[in-house]
Amino acid sequence: MILIKGGHVVDPKNKIDGIMDILVEGETINKIDKNIETKSEYEVVDATNLMVFPGLIDMHVHLREPGFEHKETIQTGLAAAAKGGFTTVACMPNTKPAIDDRTIVESIERKTRGAKVNLKIIGAATKNIDTDQLTEMGDMKEAGIVAISNDGKPVKNAYITRRVLEYAKQFDLILIEHCEDESMANGGFIHEGYYSTILGLKGIPREAEDLIVARDIALVKMTGGKVHIAHISSKNSVDLVREAKKQGLNVTAEVTPQHLVLTDAAVESFDTSTKINPPLRSEEDRQALVEGLIDGTIDMIATDHAPHARWEKEVEYAYAPFGAVGLETAVALINTKLVKTGLITYSQLVEKMANNPGTVFKLGGELKLGNYADITIFDPNKKWTVIPEEFYSMGRNTPFKGWELEGEVVHTIVKGEFAIKDGKVI
Amino acid sequence: MIKEKDLLGLRNISTDEIDEILRNAVPMKDIIMRDIKKVPTLRGKSMATLFFENSTRTKSSFEIAAKYLSADCTNLAVSTSSVQKGETLIDTAITLEVMGIELFVMRHGASGAPHFLGRNTKARIINAGDGMNEHPTQGLLDMYTMKDKKGDLGNLTVTILGDVAHSRVARSNIWGLVKYGTKVRVVAPETLIPVELQRMGVEVYTDVDKALKGADVVNVLRLQKERQSSGLLPSLVEYNKFWGLTSKRVELLKDDAIIMHPGPMNRGVEIMPDVYEHPRCVVDEQVTNGVAVRMALLFMMLGGKSGDDIN
Numbered sequence: 001m002i003l004i005k006g007g008h009v010v011d012p013k014n015k016i017d018g019i020m021d022i023l024v025e026g027e028t029i030n031k032i033d034k035n036i037e038t039k040s041e042y043e044v045v046d047a048t049n050l051m052v053f054p055g056l057i058d059m060h061v062h063l064r065e066p067g068f069e070h071k072e073t074i075q076t077g078l079a080a081a082a083k084g085g086f087t088t089v090a091c092m093p094n095t096k097p098a099i100d101d102r103t104i105v106e107s108i109e110r111k112t113r114g115a116k117v118n119l120k121i122i123g124a125a126t127k128n129i130d131t132d133q134l135t136e137m138g139d140m141k142e143a144g145i146v147a148i149s150n151d152g153k154p155v156k157n158a159y160i161t162r163r164v165l166e167y168a169k170q171f172d173l174i175l176i177e178h179c180e181d182e183s184m185a186n187g188g189f190i191h192e193g194y195y196s197t198i199l200g201l202k203g204i205p206r207e208a209e210d211l212i213v214a215r216d217i218a219l220v221k222m223t224g225g226k227v228h229i230a231h232i233s234s235k236n237s238v239d240l241v242r243e244a245k246k247q248g249l250n251v252t253a254e255v256t257p258q259h260l261v262l263t264d265a266a267v268e269s270f271d272t273s274t275k276i277n278p279p280l281r282s283e284e285d286r287q288a289l290v291e292g293l294i295d296g297t298i299d300m301i302a303t304d305h306a307p308h309a310r311w312e313k314e315v316e317y318a319y320a321p322f323g324a325v326g327l328e329t330a331v332a333l334i335n336t337k338l339v340k341t342g343l344i345t346y347s348q349l350v351e352k353m354a355n356n357p358g359t360v361f362k363l364g365g366e367l368k369l370g371n372y373a374d375i376t377i378f379d380p381n382k383k384w385t386v387i388p389e390e391f392y393s394m395g396r397n398t399p400f401k402g403w404e405l406e407g408e409v410v411h412t413i414v415k416g417e418f419a420i421k422d423g424k425v426i
Numbered sequence: 427m428i429k430e431k432d433l434l435g436l437r438n439i440s441t442d443e444i445d446e447i448l449r450n451a452v453p454m455k456d457i458i459m460r461d462i463k464k465v466p467t468l469r470g471k472s473m474a475t476l477f478f479e480n481s482t483r484t485k486s487s488f489e490i491a492a493k494y495l496s497a498d499c500t501n502l503a504v505s506t507s508s509v510q511k512g513e514t515l516i517d518t519a520i521t522l523e524v525m526g527i528e529l530f531v532m533r534h535g536a537s538g539a540p541h542f543l544g545r546n547t548k549a550r551i552i553n554a555g556d557g558m559n560e561h562p563t564q565g566l567l568d569m570y571t572m573k574d575k576k577g578d579l580g581n582l583t584v585t586i587l588g589d590v591a592h593s594r595v596a597r598s599n600i601w602g603l604v605k606y607g608t609k610v611r612v613v614a615p616e617t618l619i620p621v622e623l624q625r626m627g628v629e630v631y632t633d634v635d636k637a638l639k640g641a642d643v644v645n646v647l648r649l650q651k652e653r654q655s656s657g658l659l660p661s662l663v664e665y666n667k668f669w670g671l672t673s674k675r676v677e678l679l680k681d682d683a684i685i686m687h688p689g690p691m692n693r694g695v696e697i698m699p700d701v702y703e704h705p706r707c708v709v710d711e712q713v714t715n716g717v718a719v720r721m722a723l724l725f726m727m728l729g730g731k732s733g734d735d736i737n
């Protein structure tokens with residue numbers, strides 16, 4: 001039994017925000033109370049001056065297995081997740097082969113046996129991602145998928161999206177949509193704005209995102225299906241989602257820490273770790289994202305952890321693949337740039353990184369008696385420097401290299417066992 | 427003195443540095459005009475051209491500049507059929523660097539490629555054009571020509587006419603000129619004007635007549651013929667009709683205005699043949715000035731000290 005003593009426990013879903021103790025028995029939470037009496041058989045974790053959160057959940061990671069093990073493996077990706085305080089991550093299906101049928105889902109499930117972090121699987125919406133053929137979603141759901149997505153691309157066209165939504169509805173699966181109208185993006189790779197103009201790099205206008213967000217909202221209205229907007233980046237899209245929610249439509253959204261913290265100005269260095277999709281947008285967009293996060297338009301934060309090998313990213317900007325790693329910097333970035341600056345509270349951090357993804361995708365994300373003991377213990381004042389070479393992830397492609405951040409995960413507990421203890425993978 | 431290791435563009439370079447380059451180009455031009463066009467200034471210095479895109483003009487201009495200054499110039503034949511990228515590029519440069527090359531002149535189709543190489547080699551780099559980003563030596567030779575013909579850059583109105591969206595020449599011209607307070611106008615069809623261009627400090631027009639009126643200089647950009655197949659223009663004929671530089675449009679400029687073009691020209695598209703024949707069309711001088719400016723840069727970046735007697 002583990003007794004977490006004297007920490008500042010935060011879980012707005014259960015209206016907890018204060019110094020409390022948590023007793024973990026086996027895999028589950030046994031008791032949450034002030035001053036739980038210590039017994040000799042308890043392993044006591046001194047959480048004085050630390051924050052205690054429900055285990056963080058990340059609904060958007062690329063673990064690259066199968067097919068791209070030179071970028072990341074399930075094992076290294078989950079170690080990075082644990083280090084980042086995530087007790088549950090959901091992996092995207094754009095692997096090789098794509099996660100588009102039961103056998104692949106099961107083969108990944110097998111690889112996660114014995115893993116210290118919960119890995120949830122997202123299945124493709126159409127066969128081999130970019131096709132007209134629906135996947136066997138029902139069968140994959142039975143095998144354990146938690147959502148469907150063609151991430152990396154949007155579902156091909158309006159007609160197929162309509163059918164995907166209708167079909168997925170029967171199995172209560174949410175479509176996680178990568179919103180990018182490819183004809184509008186037209187081969188661009190940074191935000192179309194001042195920096196694309198001065199650097200002579202091809203731009204993707206924010207309207208490339210808006211068009212698909214608008215399409216999908218119309219189709220949610222038509223079908224009664226559910227859409228979750230992945231990595232929202234455009235201020236117009238935030239407005240569209242806000243309006244859709246007002247109408248009571250089943251639309252949710254996530255934003256990445258990089259889009260909340262950086263703008264297209266970062267591209268000026270031609271550092272390819274700033275090349276992500278959707279691209280880093282303007283300061284105006286960034287502010288709209290923060291606003292949307294605060295007012296509830298944006299439900300959750302997700303990393304879009306996208307590792308690449310060094311040699312793939314160390315090329316001319318135009319030739320580099322999209323993506324940045326994010327698991328090991330996410331919570332510290334949010335703490336440093338949003339909580340410490342007074343924009344959001346720790347309660348909101350927990351809502352966006354645990355409660356809401358847990359509620360929307362039915363994955364827990366709260367501190368509740370009898371639930372699995374998935375707990376993140378966080379030192380909010382610990383200062384550290386981002387040194388990519390020290391990541392557990394194989395990917396070193398972070399735009400935050402050398403940044404001084406505040407806040408470090410001390411312990412990550414998953415189903416009552418330490419995945420991270422004193423900052424290190426167990 | 428060029429402060430940074432590499433000359434990547436005119437955006438992040440000071441007017442002091444530009445002044446010095448343009449000043450050093452004056453005696454270089456004298457050398458070009460001599461019977462015996464060779465000085466020993468850079469004897470024993472080694473440089474290489476790395477052209478990942480074809481450009482006979484710019485490449486020859488650098489080679490000739492190197493020759494006149496007695497530097498040894500290696501031309502690396504880079505296959506243009508296969509895209510060279512990443513470590514291939516670094517490997518190539520490092521190989522030459524360990525063989526003693528001190529400076530690379532680099533042309534590449536991707537914006538930021540010389541910045542990338544510059545971080546990975548100790549040799550100095552002169553950007554001879556990267557993607558749609560910058561072409562600083564073209565910007566410098568254009569500024570040299572304007573200054574030579576029209577005097578103080580701060581008193582001039584310069585109209586840049588053409589496909590500014592895809593033009594590194596336009597960007598280097600704009601960055602260089604706005605530092606001197608030149609009034610820069612840009613004119614093109616709306617589809618060839620990149621977003622937020624005004625923030626570079628220029629006036630943006632789509633009406634060519636308005637943009638040319640009373641200007642001291644018109645710098646006409648080359649139009650790539652593929653623009654008409656990519657949804658940007660209906661036809662070259664229509665482009666010529668509304669944006670081509672005709673003799674009639676030349677009359678809108680100041681009486682003593684000059685006409686410039688970085689070459690090579692599409693006669694009958696962005697410029698009419700008779701305009702090229704115009705007495706105030708200075709494109710041939712631009713080519714000569716290009717050699718002079720590049721000599722000045724090589725002198726400054728390959729160990730020539732300020733105050734050295736160039737002759």
Ligand SMILES: [Zn+2]
Pocket residue numbers: 151152153178230231277278
């Ligand atoms: Zn995506």
